[in-house]
Amino acid sequence: MALIKSISGIRGTIGGEPGEGLTPLDVVKYSAAFAQILAKSHSQNKKIVIGRDGRISGPMVEGLVVNTLVGMGFDVINLGLSTTPTVEMAVVAEKATGGIILTASHNPKEWNALKLLNEAGEFISADTGAALLALADAGDFSFASVDRLGKETKAEGHLANHIQAILDHPLVDKKAIQAAQFSVVVDAINSSGAIAVPALLTALGVDQIKVLNAETHGHFAHNPEPLPEHLRDLCQSVVKEKAHLGIAVDPDVDRLCFVCEDGSLFGEEYTLVAVADYVLQYKKGNTVSNMSSTRALKDITEKHGGTYYASAVGEVNVVEKMKAVSAVIGGEGNGGIIVPELHYGRDALIGIALFLTHLAKEKKTAKQLRNTYPDYFMSKNKIELGKNIVLPSIFKALQQKYHKQPQHTTDGLKIEFEQDWVHLRASNTEPIIRIYAESNSPTVADNIAKRLMDDIREMA
Secondary structure (H helix, E strand, C coil), X not given: CCCEEECCEEEEEECCCECCEECHHHHHHHHHHHHHHHHHHCCCCCEEEEEECCCCCHHHHHHHHHHHHHHCCCEEEEEEECCHHHHHHHHHHCCCCEEEEECCCCCCCCEEEEEEECCCCCECCHHHHHHHHHHHHHCCCCCCCHHHCXXXXXXXXXXXXXXXXXXXXXXXXXXXHHHHCCEEEEECCCCCHHHHHHHHHHHCCCCEEEEECCCCCCCCCXXXXXXXXXXXXXXXXXXXXXXXXXEEEXXXXXXXXXXXXXXXXXXXXXXXHHHHHHHHHHCCCEEEEECCCCCHHHHHHHHCCCCEEEECCCHHHHHHHHHHHCEEEEEECCCEEECCCCCCCECHHHXXXXXXXXXXXHCCCHHHHHCCCCCCEEEEEEXXXXXXXXXXXXXXXXXXXXXXXXXXCCCCEEEEECCEEEEEEEXXXXXXXXXEEEECCHHHHHHXXXXXXXXXHHHC
């Protein structure tokens, strides 16, 4: 399977031929190119932070990245097993020139990736990414001489610092959470969440914690994307344990979803909605999510007197829009929460803390809280990108077929149908087309998505 090079990093399946998967040669090539880019813009600072999730290939890829960076003359601050948001915050804390997170996020165990960060602990820009790809293809690297090799330092304490920063956030109320005496079941999906989430919950005063899939060996117990069909065990465990809440994160702990006390899903689209509802009660302002996210965030934002803005899909695009409109909260409908007061990155840990505070102060069950929000239903689908699918031609044909409907082409193609919409775009992380449709009826949402999927297959 070909490497996927996008704003979400360099991602591929482990093994195979160079350029067709994420092989050791590819890891070295792109790590060296990134180091070369950083060296050109930060010649006096050759410090870089890395961390990884718990997947099987993590130690191998970590060794390749660390030694390539050392060979490029960089001092490596290695967090080891960590979370994506913890690495992002560590880049700033260590005053590093950049960072690399070794994680394929929600992808299955055979995948891994290099997520690349700038000195602010944020994903690199599209322009920097383009320069990196060109440099990697050219192979124009200059490695350090023996007297200028870098060194590796194992770093501890950054998760504790991350958790303390969350506890110090003015909208996180530990006393309220502690008083609520929550019982929580966590699906840690055999990765970093098994360490980070219980540590956070304990720090927040939650002492009834059951962890599913707590071994951090990377043999994921189920598909790691936190979707309904993958969370049946968590739903059942919440009911069996008579817990107040279930929590699911992805392998690098930047996506978050909840399960209600009756075993029903709160809805990953509503993670951001609920957290935004709480934040906007105390901090008035604007919100941002991507074009594939539920319109419920717009409803909640306007209820609190703010303005909602949509960005292209991808964390870097959401962050760019958030900065442009001074958003007080933002993220993505896949359960990604971005709280700019903490850092500009998706962070499941701050999401958990804010959600639990909201739940405690509302004195509602998770189900009761979910019922206070507008009911929209989203149909999420995908089609593999086969050789016969030429996206620009298909999108152009779809624009012509639905020319009477309002359309947006900022990111793929979004078509509006009165109160409903459908968004089609190539994934940044998999060789697929994503087709998301939303309506106030699940049947209508499914039918809209199915109609567009049939259109694509016919046009292909």
